[in-house]
Ligand SMILES: Nc1ncnc2c1ncn2[C@@H]1O[C@H](COP(=O)(O)OP(=O)(O)O)[C@@H](O)[C@H]1O
């Protein structure tokens with residue numbers, strides 16, 4: 021993995037270097053192309069830096085593990101976002117079911133409601149909403165925390181005391197988000213189903229188990245598996261982007277706010293892109 | 307400009323820290339232009355200089371946190387810029403760094419702050435041994451009662467002391483203090499000065515003390531070096547350094563002791 025990233029980086033580095041040269045040529049001829057190529061160059065060097073950061077993550081992944089810190093981070097990621105996720109998923113379940121009912125009843129197909137809701141929740145809503153909530157809550161938290169540790173020299177202090185701050189701070193946080201997001205996603209899906217059931221109960225008299233069995237009928241192993249992988253990737257992205265922004269925060273308290281803000285914006289953007297790619301990939305298997 | 311030397315074992319019996327012709331710039335901002343300095347075993351060297359002259363940059367280079375552009379930095383016989391990650395880690399076990407902001411870990415208690423380097427570098431220690439080390443280090447700075455407190459509950463002077471205790475726990479041979487008395491009241495400053503001298507006597511450390519506080523320089527420095535425009539313009543005992551008509555140095559004195 022590290023080697024592949026290194027190869028990828030070498031290519032990026034070449035692209036960036038070529039752009040730099042082109043830039044010098046353009047600078048003399050046309051100032052507007054100069055600005056564009058400078059922006060592009062900045063983009064490529066950002067991508068380069070973040071790929072190096074990811075490469076470092078995989079190099080530092082091995083033992084000895086910082087178990088206590090990993091568990092503490094899992095607790096922070098999972099427990100702290102639980103209230104928000106509970107409320108959101110419950111509301112999503114109710115609202116989605118309520119809004120879907122009229123269109124289905126036009127065809128007299130309200131009996132499909134449970135499986136329709138289940139498919140929507142499992143395939144799309146639960147992973148995406150969990151990831152967006154985590155990006156907002158966990159991503160900003162990581163960015164701000166590491167950012168303030170950076171600007172108050174706490175990361176330097178770890179380094180000079182002959183300990184490995186990357187392992188302690190970054191690896192533990194990224195592992196925690198990657199592990200906890202799937203769990204949160206399944207939790208969210210379950211609570212949404214309860215919301216959906218309550219809404220159905222208003223119109224029809226079914227038991228929860230009957231509703232649940234009917235709902236899960238249409239859920240395939242592929243749905244389950246793709247959502248699982250997807251949320252691990254979302255969790256990894258949110259963790260690594262938050263850590264990257266915080267770890268590289270520049271001096272001053274402004275840098276902390278900026279790190280938190282960039283962490284949220286970038287990770288939400290990346291989550292959307294990954295969602296689009298994931299939809300493409302799973303559709304090949306269907 | 308000099309080629310970076312690739313040797314990592316430069317034998318020098320005398321100086322624990324030996325710096326030759328050190329250059330460092332950030333983009334167009336040239337900070338250090340040919341710094342030379344020796345720090346001998348058991349000696350306190352004070353580096354005096356105005357804000358922004360590159361004092362912090364200098365000790366960060368010594369601790370391997372920043373890479374110099376050129377020049378030699380030999381610490382305990384190792385050429386710091388040429389060390390790989392593992393060798394640097396080994397060297398850092400012997401260096402204590404007291405940050406200007408104290409840099410205590412906010413999310414940990416005083417006890418956890420002190421244990422942090424110990425748990426990760428001396429994995430064969432038992433719980434009881436670790437506790438003994440922590441208590442010893444806290445005792446050395448006279449702050450045993452704070453053991454369960456969080457950094458946010460401590461005063462500025464206490465934070466400084468805990469920061470120093472955290473480095474003492476690894477029994478360093480070299481101590482680097484970045485503005486140890488900055489932002490402290492005069493009485494607390496004197497206490498910190500005394501602590502620096504106690505550390506020197508107790509552990510026979512070789513230290514660099516960065517400051518612009520002349521009281522601190524006088525109290526702690528066996529030797530004083532004045533950094534100006536990227537290099538040391540004067541080195542010697544406190545009295546020697548200030549026995550001069552050089553405007554750049556006398557002005558320093560004038561503003562510190564206004565009468
Ligand atoms: N990491 C860095 N990146 C860019 N410039 C830096 C960095 N660290 C220090 N500088 C610059 O180097 C100069 C000296 O800084 P410093 O060593 O902190 O001064 P001081 O003598 O007050 O400790 C300042 O102009 C500062 O802007």
Ligand SMILES: [Mg+2]
Pocket residue numbers: 361362363406484485
């Ligand atoms: Mg400084």
